[in-house]
Amino acid sequence: MATFPEVGNAGLVSNAIGAITAHIRMNELGPGDRLPSEAALSKELSVSRTVVREAFRSLAAMRLIDLSVGKRATVAQLDHGAMSLMIEHGIDTEQINVQQIYDVRRTIEVRTATLAALRRSNDEARAILEHAEAMRTNFDAPERVMESDLAFHLEIARASKNPIFAMIVGAFQGVSRQTWPIGWRSRSSDNERHAMNDLHVAIAEAIGAGDPQASSQLMAQHFDESVKALLAAGVA
Numbered sequence: 001m002a003t004f005p006e007v008g009n010a011g012l013v014s015n016a017i018g019a020i021t022a023h024i025r026m027n028e029l030g031p032g033d034r035l036p037s038e039a040a041l042s043k044e045l046s047v048s049r050t051v052v053r054e055a056f057r058s059l060a061a062m063r064l065i066d067l068s069v070g071k072r073a074t075v076a077q078l079d080h081g082a083m084s085l086m087i088e089h090g091i092d093t094e095q096i097n098v099q100q101i102y103d104v105r106r107t108i109e110v111r112t113a114t115l116a117a118l119r120r121s122n123d124e125a126r127a128i129l130e131h132a133e134a135m136r137t138n139f140d141a142p143e144r145v146m147e148s149d150l151a152f153h154l155e156i157a158r159a160s161k162n163p164i165f166a167m168i169v170g171a172f173q174g175v176s177r178q179t180w181p182i183g184w185r186s187r188s189s190d191n192e193r194h195a196m197n198d199l200h201v202a203i204a205e206a207i208g209a210g211d212p213q214a215s216s217q218l219m220a221q222h223f224d225e226s227v228k229a230l231l232a233a234g235v236a
Helices: 007-026 038-045 049-061 081-092 098-119 122-137 142-159 163-171 173-186 190-208 212-232
Strands: none
Touching (some): 038 049, 081 098, 098 190, 122 142, 122 190, 142 173, 142 190
16 A cells, blocks of 8 residues: 655655755756765755655656665656656546547647658658558557557657657557557548558658658648547547
8 A cells, every 4th residue: 555745744745855856956967867865865954764755756756766775866867657647647537638638649749740851860760661561561460550650659759859749749658558449440441440551651751751741741631530530439
């Protein structure tokens, strides 16, 4: 069973979190750099080690630091974990819905396709196309098609050369794993499913050709068709 800090400690834990993040900022620490020990922070902040421990746990839950048994806490590599949890929580508690997510995804991923066409390396263009072609190759194994599809979109976001886009697109993957099978099944025939896969290849080829206009138009078409498929399945 999870344990929680005592109510009276809540303000102290919050202050400790602020002090630790300020330490990271002021000392210009980067991913992998070590933080002071629990004992050192406890003495510096004039709080118990329990308070520091809870602050560390909170920061680890937000994916801002990494904790390992028997080792000093370190600054974490930026990832999409915390944002993904927030989005899934929003869906689970009906504060946001799938159509709203796809609206945001469409806006962002039309832009990532545009930037990828302008900025991608040859290796990135090759990887994007390989993911799209894998969707065709594994047509009879929908779970593998889904994983290639998710990798395709994330690779495009990375190729945009804006890490914030990659983080946001990655954060949507948890919800996408829930909605993707619904969209796949809601397409009325194998021809429609093949057409979806072919559209991914067309996007990859446009990005590889360095054509931002075609890349963005094809990505917009993809999302419009995906939303149509989810609406047909009754997903709101």
